[in-house]
Amino acid sequence: MLEDIDTPALLLDREKLERNCLRMRERLRSHNVALRPHVKTAxxxxxxxxxxDAATGAITVSTLREAEHFFxxxxxxxxxxxxxxxxxVARVAELTRRGAxxxxxxxxxxxxxxxxxxCDKAGVRIPTLVEIDSDGHRAGIAPGDKALLEVAEVLGDSLRGVMTHAGDSYNCATTDAIRAVAAREREAVVSSAAALRARGHPSPVVSxxxxxxxxxxxxxxxxxxxRTGVYMFHDLVMAGLGVCELDDIAISVLASVIGHQREKNWLITDAGWMALSRDRGTASQKVDQGYGLVCGVEGRPLEDLIVVESNQEHGIVARRDGGAIDFDRxxxxxxxRVLPNHACATAAQHSRYRVIDAGRVxxxxDRFAGW
Ligand SMILES: Cc1ncc(COP(=O)(O)O)c(C=O)c1O
Structure with a gap:
């Protein structure tokens, strides 16, 4: 029973998780492209x-701690x-020696x-991809930049191909804009792989x-x-982008009401930023969800309540329009339950998932942290 667990706690709705995962697997299967899920979110x-949908498989990691744990x-x-x-290199070499x-x-x-x-010093060969910058978002070599071929020369037979991450997709205002970013993402790596192959560098991976x-x-x-990660859980940022519905969000933070500030029309809960994270990813979207959208214990949004402010262990909940709260409720x-802005950040605040099936834990x- 949810009533039996201490709050705040991270809940994971298994049915929604399975639905999100199945949808992505089927979509990529229908396009005949492999999924290498990113485990950084979960x-x-x-x-x-x-x-x-298997005991093991190809994965993407964002830390060597993830690599070691999953290995x-x-x-x-x-x-x-x-x-x-x-x-x-020493940690990667050790995994390689052990068979990774x-x-x-x-x-x-x-x-x-x-x-x-x-690698030469350690006596190991580590297969390496060249990161391509498809949207000016963060890192990578711009498509067409001659540095790509220079990097390929240096890597020699350690070169495995190219990869990119279209982080600009999180800033799009419309789904058409996301489609355009996706087209640029694909074009950037496909053209880069072609440039490498034209110079005799095999580039089997295009990621x-x-x-x-x-x-x-x-x-x-x-x-x-x-490589996709956040789709497993989805979050308010993804919902704001039109990537998912609110009902697809599989994680939430279970919180208890701990106080009433009647003159301010606030509820106080025990889920502050230690439980929710300080992520404000929806602040720049059409609908700003504060520090999270508040739902009833069964998971449905409640009369437009959001977490308007968060202290370390206190969440301040108010109606979005500042209107009167029916405190008797x-x-x-x-x-x-509070739906998170950014699933990766909120999950990172917790060391375990309470998995719920049909409303019961x-x-x-376990989930782990660190580098
Ligand atoms: C390099 C890289 N690949 C893939 C992803 C997965 O992105 P998402 O969580 O939007 O699926 C990320 C996310 O930050 C990333 O940094």
Whole structure:
């Protein structure tokens, strides 16, 4: 029973998780492109097994801690999709020696040289992808930049291909805009792989991935794999982008009402930013959801209540329009659920998922943190 667990707690609705995972698997299968789920959102073996519908499979990680944890649970094919530095070679080499097929990424000649030197010293060969910048969002070599071929020369037979992450898709105002970002994402890596092949560099891996672009892309031609993460849970940012419905959001934070501020029309809960995170990802969207959208214990949004402010262990809940709250509906101790702005950030505040099936907690799944 939800009433039996201490609040705040992270709830995971298994039916929604399975539905989100199935939808992505089927979509990518229908486009004949492989899924390499990103485990950075969930950091949970059970959630990843649900995403893959298998005990193990190819995954993307954002930390070596994730790589080590998943390798320990039988996952062999791992892409570490954050720029590699020489100091991390020893940990990657150790996984490689133990039988992992782990690849890394670089996005500069300098980075590639440093990596190759460290690999030579360690006596290991680490398959490496070149990161391409498809949208000016963050990292990578711009398509058409001659640095790509220089990096390929440095990597030699460690080169495995190219990857990109269309982070700009999170800033789109319309689904047409997401489609356009997705087209640029695909074009950037497909053209980069073609440039490499034209110079005799085999480029078997052509990797893209963000949940918005994977959801709306019209073509994956030339792409070999898609890395998506947040789709497993979805969140208010994804709902604001039109990528999912509110009803698809699989995680929420269970909170208790701990106080009433009647003259201010506030409810106080025990879910502050330690439980919700300080993420304000919806602040720039059409509907600002504050620090989270408040639902009843069964998971349905309540008379437009949002978390308007968050202190460390206190959440301040008010109506979006500042209107009067019917305090009798929310006695002290009443349970509420808060949908998160950003699933990765909110989940990161917790060390386990309380898995719910038909409103009842049926299992506890661990999640881990750290680097
Ligand atoms: C390199 C890389 N690939 C894939 C993803 C997955 O994106 P999403 O969580 O939108 O599916 C991310 C997310 O940050 C990323 O950084």
């Amino acid at each position: 950091k949970s073996v059970e959630v990843t097994q649900t995403a893959l 320990g649970r039988g996952f062999r094919d791992i892409l570490y999709a954050v720029g590699m530095v020489p100091a991390k 097929n782990i690849s890394t990424i670089v996005d500069s000649v300098e980075g590639a040289r440093a990596l190759m030197q460290a 893209v991935g963000s949940t918005p672009t994977a959801t709306f892309a019209e073509s994956f031609a030339g792409v070999t794999e898609v 929310y006695p002290i101790g009443k349970l509420l 049926t299992q506890t799944w």
